[in-house]
Amino acid sequence: MEPRIVSRFSCGAASAVATKLVLAEYGATRETAVINAFIEQEHPDNRRFLTDCEQWFGVPVTVLRDTKYNASTVEVFRRRMYMAGRTGAPCTKFLKRELMDAWGKPDDVWVLGYTAEEGKRLDAFLDANGSRRVLTPLIDRGLGKADCLAMVERAGIELPAMYRLGYQNANCIGCVKGGEGYWNKIRRDFPSQFEELATVQELIGPSAYLFRDRKTGERYSLRDLPPGKGRYQDEPDIECGVMCEMAERELAAA
Ligand code: SF4
Known part of the structure; x- marks a missing residue:
């Protein structure tokens, strides 16, 4: 049996378009899943966006929620006593990556929402995760960030409030990776x-x-x-880093 295809949906526009494209291509013939990690500090409108995207995708999104830190970045910072380290941010690690890794299967094929501008991030990921099978629907089609924003709007979905307030992403309100x-x-x-x-x-x-x-x-x-x-x-766009931090961690350990 072909391995399952899993999209880690972040409530960002690129992630939404990548998910939609993969479901359109493989949804009828392969086992697929869309997962999301809830974070307390995200704008509440991200949840509205997720619900709208579920309608667009035609499948439900499985929402995972950390219980050890109440899904709160502030709680992670307070208890782990750091906000960003050489191998990444603790919030990504404890509230997203570990949760999603525990939910996943070793042979899952991951959908990566890197845009056409993010070829270097994809290279870093592949260098560090050579055995992981991935799909890169945006890069394959030459779709950039602006294309994704436009595609979401053309689908009749209002972008998350953070974009409408002038932010380049729908990350937490106060992302430790910001400049x-x-x-x-x-x-x-x-x-x-x-x-x-x-x-x-x-x-x-x-x-x-x-x-x-x-x-x-x-x-x-x-x-x-x-x-x-x-x-x-x-300032360069910041990503929460579930993907690129994995690559950086592996590279640091090499
Ligand atoms: S968006 Fe920023 S603050 Fe929020 S979990 Fe990711 S790295 Fe941490």
């Missing part, structure tokens, strides 16, 4: 979430600081981020 411009936008748009993350960062101490002063090399906290610093529109 200075991103965090200044979060401080303006979501002051209470910013405050909660700044407080937990202070509690952990300097090892949790996310930024470095380019001149002195010193690390500094969210609270010390100068307003107006960073240009979000010029």
